[in-house]
Amino acid sequence: MSLIGRSVKRLEDRPLLTGSGRFAADIAVPDMLYMRVVRSPVAFGRLTGLGIAEALAHPGTVAVWTAEDAAKIPPIGFRMTPVPGLEAYRQPVLANGQVRYVGEPVAAVFATDPYSAEDIAELVMPEIEPLAPCLDPAASPSEFAPGHSTEAAVITKAYGDLDAAFAEAHAVIALELIIGRHSGVPLETRGAIAVLEAPSGILRLYGAAKVPHYNRQALAAMLGLPLDRIHLHEGHVGGGFGIRGELYPEDVLTCAAALRLGRPVKWIEDRYEHLVAANQSRGSVHRVCAAVDEHGFILGLDDEFWFDQGGYLRTHGVVVTDLTCAMLPGPYVVPAYRSVGHVRLTNKTPCGTYRAPGRFEASFVRERLIDAIADRLGLDPIAVRHRNFIAKTAMPYRRDFSALGTDIVYDTGDYAGLLDKFLNRVGWERLRADVARRRQAGEMVGLGLGFFVEKSGLGPFDDVRITLGSDGTIEVITGAASIGQGVETVMAQICADGLGTGLDRIRVIHGQTDRIARGMGAFASRVTVMTGAAVTIAAAKLRGELLTVAGRLLQTAPDRLAVTGDRVVVRDGPSLDLAAVARSTGGELTADATFTAEHMTYPYGVHIAQVRIERDSCGIAVERFFVGYDVGRAVNPMLVEGQIAGGAAQGIGASLLEEKHFVGRLLSPIT
Amino acid sequence: MSERQNVTFTVNGEKRVIRVEPRRSLADALREDCGLTGTHLGCEHGVCGACTVLLDDQPVRSCLMFAVQAEGTRVRTVEGLADGDKLHPLQQAFWDHHGLQCGFCTPGFLMLAVSILELDLDIAEPELREALSSNLCRCTGYQNILKSVLAAAAEMRK
Numbered sequence: 001m002s003l004i005g006r007s008v009k010r011l012e013d014r015p016l017l018t019g020s021g022r023f024a025a026d027i028a029v030p031d032m033l034y035m036r037v038v039r040s041p042v043a044f045g046r047l048t049g050l051g052i053a054e055a056l057a058h059p060g061t062v063a064v065w066t067a068e069d070a071a072k073i074p075p076i077g078f079r080m081t082p083v084p085g086l087e088a089y090r091q092p093v094l095a096n097g098q099v100r101y102v103g104e105p106v107a108a109v110f111a112t113d114p115y116s117a118e119d120i121a122e123l124v125m126p127e128i129e130p131l132a133p134c135l136d137p138a139a140s141p142s143e144f145a146p147g148h149s150t151e152a153a154v155i156t157k158a159y160g161d162l163d164a165a166f167a168e169a170h171a172v173i174a175l176e177l178i179i180g181r182h183s184g185v186p187l188e189t190r191g192a193i194a195v196l197e198a199p200s201g202i203l204r205l206y207g208a209a210k211v212p213h214y215n216r217q218a219l220a221a222m223l224g225l226p227l228d229r230i231h232l233h234e235g236h237v238g239g240g241f242g243i244r245g246e247l248y249p250e251d252v253l254t255c256a257a258a259l260r261l262g263r264p265v266k267w268i269e270d271r272y273e274h275l276v277a278a279n280q281s282r283g284s285v286h287r288v289c290a291a292v293d294e295h296g297f298i299l300g301l302d303d304e305f306w307f308d309q310g311g312y313l314r315t316h317g318v319v320v321t322d323l324t325c326a327m328l329p330g331p332y333v334v335p336a337y338r339s340v341g342h343v344r345l346t347n348k349t350p351c352g353t354y355r356a357p358g359r360f361e362a363s364f365v366r367e368r369l370i371d372a373i374a375d376r377l378g379l380d381p382i383a384v385r386h387r388n389f390i391a392k393t394a395m396p397y398r399r400d401f402s403a404l405g406t407d408i409v410y411d412t413g414d415y416a417g418l419l420d421k422f423l424n425r426v427g428w429e430r431l432r433a434d435v436a437r438r439r440q441a442g443e444m445v446g447l448g449l450g451f452f453v454e455k456s457g458l459g460p461f462d463d464v465r466i467t468l469g470s471d472g473t474i475e476v477i478t479g480a481a482s483i484g485q486g487v488e489t490v491m492a493q494i495c496a497d498g499l500g501t502g503l504d505r506i507r508v509i510h511g512q513t514d515r516i517a518r519g520m521g522a523f524a525s526r527v528t529v530m531t532g533a534a535v536t537i538a539a540a541k542l543r544g545e546l547l548t549v550a551g552r553l554l555q556t557a558p559d560r561l562a563v564t565g566d567r568v569v570v571r572d573g574p575s576l577d578l579a580a581v582a583r584s585t586g587g588e589l590t591a592d593a594t595f596t597a598e599h600m601t602y603p604y605g606v607h608i609a610q611v612r613i614e615r616d617s618c619g620i621a622v623e624r625f626f627v628g629y630d631v632g633r634a635v636n637p638m639l640v641e642g643q644i645a646g647g648a649a650q651g652i653g654a655s656l657l658e659e660k661h662f663v664g665r666l667l668s669p670i671t
Numbered sequence: 672m673s674e675r676q677n678v679t680f681t682v683n684g685e686k687r688v689i690r691v692e693p694r695r696s697l698a699d700a701l702r703e704d705c706g707l708t709g710t711h712l713g714c715e716h717g718v719c720g721a722c723t724v725l726l727d728d729q730p731v732r733s734c735l736m737f738a739v740q741a742e743g744t745r746v747r748t749v750e751g752l753a754d755g756d757k758l759h760p761l762q763q764a765f766w767d768h769h770g771l772q773c774g775f776c777t778p779g780f781l782m783l784a785v786s787i788l789e790l791d792l793d794i795a796e797p798e799l800r801e802a803l804s805s806n807l808c809r810c811t812g813y814q815n816i817l818k819s820v821l822a823a824a825a826e827m828r829k
Contacts, residue, residue: 009766016774017762019709019749023775026708115692187713187721187809188775238711238775239809271714484773484810642769642811649812 003493007638008503010489012482015236022235024191024207025268032193033062035254035267036117038107038124039277040099043133043347043664047099050107051125058123060116063261065108065253067096073256074222076247078317079214081404088148091312091350093249093256099128100311101349103276105249110257110265133347135664137308138285141344150345152309153318157325159400160336165300169291173372177365180659181283181308184354186483188238189269190278192251194258201229205255208232208511210245210481211521216513218247219255230255234511240483240522241650242353243279246315250277279352280660281320283308286365291336296373296384300336303328303365309343310350318343319404320351323358326403330366330453331415331604332388348662353523355650358403359454367450382423385451389415403600404458404524410602414630419451422606422628431610431624444613445623453604457529459597463518464534466495466542468589472566472579474501476538477509479519480531486639487527493635494532498539499546500563501578528635530595538593545589550581605629607648620656680741682707683751691738697731698722700738701748709749709778713807720806723779724748730786749778752785761785761823770819772810779806784820792828796821 015021040047052064075090095106106126111117134142134150141151166172191207203225208215212232220227237244250267257265269278284307291300307321321341328339354360370388374381390397392414399408423429431447438445465477476495480487488508496503509515520526547558550568553576554561561568569575582588610624627644634640675690682705689704696715701707701724710733713721717735724733725747752759761784764770771777780803787794787802794802799820808816 010769013766013771013774014758016771016777017749017758017765017781018753019707019778021709021774023708023711025702025712115694185809186775187719187773187807188711189713236775237773238713239773241809271716484775486772638769642772642815645812645814646772646810647812650809 003497003503004635005633005637006493007636008489008493010486010639011492011503011508012486012488023188023238024193024235027193027206027235027266029193029195029264032264032266033110033112033257033261034114034117035257035265036109036111036114036121037105037250037253037267037273038109038121038126039273040095040102040104040106040126040128042099042128042130043102045099045128045130047095047097047106047126047128049127051127052107055109055120055123058116058120060111060113061109061120062112063110063257064120064124065094065257066106067092067094070094070253070256073252076249076252076315077218078313079211079218079247079315081317081319081322083153083318086152086313086317088145089152089313089345091249091314093252101276101347103273103349104311105253105277108253108257110261114268133664135346135348135662137283137306137342137344137346144345151342152313152345153321153343155318155321155325155341155343156339157401158338160300162300162302162336162338165336166291169299170294171376172289172291173369173376174287174289175369175372177286177288177368179282179284179286179361179364181280181348182354182654182658182660183278183280184239184241184243185274186239186241186244189271189274190244190248190250191268192254193264193266194254195264196258196262203230203255203259204233205230205251206233206235208234208245209237209483210240210523212481212511212513213479213519213521215247215251219252222252223255223259231514234481237483241355242281242357242523244483245481245521246279246352248278276349279314279354280310280349281351281354281357282361282654283348283351284324284361288365288369290369290373292373292377294377295387296377296379297387298332298334298373301329301334303339305340306342306344308346308348308351310346310348312345312350314350314352316352320353320357323403324361326399326401326408327359327453327455328362328366329399330363331390331413331451332366333390334388355647356454359452360651360654363450363452381449382419385419386416392417403455406459406599409599410453411599413453413602413604415451415604418604418628418630419606425628426608426626435610444615446611448609448611449606451604451606453602454525455600455602456525457597457601458524458526459530461518461594461596462520462530462534463516463592463594464531464538465516465590465592466535466538468542468546468578468582470579470583470588472505472577472582474499474506475509476506476535477516478531478535479516479521480527481511481522483522485522485527485643486636487522490528490635490639491531491535494535495539498536499543502565505566529601530597532635534593534595537595538591541593542589542591545591546578546581549585549589550576553581553584603630603632607651622652625652676739678738678742680743681745683747689738693737693739695738696734697724697736697738697741698733700741701733701746707748707750711775711778713775718807719776719779720783721776721779723782723806725782725786728786728789730783747782749781752781759785760826761788761820764819764823764826768815768819768822770811770815776806776808780808780816784823788820788824788827792824794824
């Protein structure tokens with residue numbers, strides 16, 4: 001029986017349940033130094049000096065670094081969606097002459113134990129002349145640096161005749177919508193442990209996550225190391241959500257210090273630092289207009305928005321703005337469209353991505369707009385959605401623009417079909433009647449519905465090597481990364497399915513740059529699609545090889561053989577242990593595969609919330625929450641449901657509970 | 672600040688004597704001085720509960736206690752839950768019901784749940800929800816954690 005589609009229990013869980021996981025803070029090597037970062041307490045100002053004499057005099061101090069010590073290290077570059085000319089907005093690893101957000105690293109201290117490192121960091125005195133901070137992304141742009149505006153870029157995606165659409169509109173519905181700034185906040189904070197290996201001269205960075213291969217290249221370039229002198233290693237990772245594992249100043253400083261100080265250097269972020277220094281996301285202001293006909297059909301959609309990028313452009317470049325523009329039309333036809341996104345620098349923690357970048361924002365704006373259209377025209381919001389859906393028969397459906405370097409072509413989709421099926425399943429009419437009755441009785445209760453189009457399976461490639469060892473173990477080496485989503489289990493299921501073996505002898509390796517030359521990591525919901533497809537190909541190749549070798553040994557044609565459990569068997573005849581087959585070749589059997597994809601896939605779904613507001617306290621209670629989702633073929637339904645439930649919880653948090661508020665005032669000079 | 676002193680306590684049934692600064696947190700003492708890194712630090716200010724351990728059978732945030740306060744106590748951590756290869760019913764239930772994703776909060780939830788079920792194996796779901804809400808998980812959305820603890824309680828009642 002195939003292992004695909006079965007809710008097998010996770011291979012990852014035993015060490016995590018018994019306390020034997022290896023998260024970043026759990027890594028210790030002899031003779032380690034501990035780094036502590038001194039951060040700006042001011043949102044915007046001129047950094048005129050750093051008092052480090054007292055810190056240097058502390059008996060536990062090994063080194064104190066300021067911008068001068070990092071002068072040869074370039075700012076952190078763009079991993080995704082670079083736009084030429086944005087280099088000036090990159091973040092230096094230590095602030096040089098200017099600070100742009102509370103939390104910006106201004107110095108790093110190194111000590112022999114972490115408590116001393118904190119003591120010493122408190123002795124470093126940044127001298128900052130505060131300037132008036134910019135907190136409003138929609139305010140008029142000002143100067144970021146000589147010759148560079150705080151409007152770093154304007155992204156426009158458009159098609160169709162928008163003017164004509166608005167000219168012939170039955171009605172125009174306009175909204176201003178603000179999305180609060182918040183972030184992923186994984187439960188494990190960031191961490192980095194850099195070790196210069198003595199005999200080999202290889203620098204090893206532990207605590208890597210998400211994109212170890214990319215970060216290896218970036219670090220090698222920044223530190224002037226040949227690529228073969230640096231490796232990144234991912235251990236257990238306590239949650240990702242887009243923000244963990246990107247390249248940050250602290251990773252670079254840890255590596256540079258291990259090289260220069262000649263001792264291993266460990267840095268573990270505390271939660272306060274995490275909340276001011278790790279990527280935030282989603283702060284944007286949208287002004288959106290729809291031109292509609294009398295049936296609620298959208299003739300044209302015009303959205304202008306201002307994305308609050310914070311103090312610098314980080315590794316994601318302008319990806320959040322780009323994806324917001326690209327994904328806003330979602331499941332609807334929208335014959336004429338324009339989206340203009342302003343990437344604005346402010347004096348807040350810099351932004352990156354957070355779970356569903358661009359789709360969270362776009363889905364909120366679009367679905368609010370649909371409800372407003374229905375409200376204005378006195379139509380049923382379900383009917384308005386139906387009227388605007390792209391038909392199943394129009395698939396594959398091309399939008400006339402790209403995102404993440406790929407043309408947007410919705411691969412499949414039966415939006416109307418899913419919505420009907422789902423409404424029927426949840427008993428929408430009954431829910432609606434119940435809510436109407438309760439409202440009549442004076443309760444403040446409502447039902448809301450949002451439809452979304454997601455994207456997944458971002459390419460361009462993934463490599464996999466599968467090896468059957470002489471002891472019969474099967475190693476699946478991938479360039480993927482695990483941030484807690486169950487990568488090992490899913491890859492093992494796909495491998496076992498392809499080979500015909502059980503799961504118990506399969507080991508999945510990920511996040512180790514010394515085990516495989518290339519890898520894309522884990523982001524953009526890509527691993528099951530991309531890495532999984534590469535595992536499928538490699539497993540088929542290895543199976544072919546296995547049967548050929550076994551056929552020779554058993555003097556049988558390969559097509560009369562099958563793999564079951566840990567043996568190759570001749571139908572109704574003798575069998576051979578997998579280990580014996582591998583040994584007969586003089587060692588092991590290996591198959592390599594690469595899977596490439598030029599286009600993403602576009603799953604889609606619908607969420608329904610039934611929410612009550614308490615009249616007296618204004619407390620909000622989410623009474624019911626439903627998700628309908630076309631996920632395609634689920635490799636492990638239990639894990640898919642786990643991801644959806646976790647995502648729904650984070651979405652509810654983002655909508656109702658989570659926001660980072662910034663209060664601006666000009667402080668007196670700090671000396 | 673750096674005058675170290677001895678702390679004698681029992682960790683997972685084993686007597687330990689460690690020498691620590693008075694300001695050292697119990698969590699750091701367990702992790703660094705006892706080598707028990709299963710107790711995780713998520714926030715270090717008593718909010719997330721990832722560092723929950725049992726001190727004389729009471730759940731405590733080990734980030735909010737000094738190690739010296741544990742003098743003479745019995746501490747239980749996640750490392751002491753399984754009996755050799757045999758998982759504690761709560762560990763087994765978390766595995767069976769997908770009660771963890773990244774697993775970082777899991778030791779804290781397990782220890783919290785142990786204390787809850789040791790007090791009342793028949794705890795009703797609303798009370799259990801309330802008790803479990805003292806810890807944070809960022810991955811699961813909590814539904815499967817609740818399901819896991821209910822399943823473990825049923826198993827332990829047998």
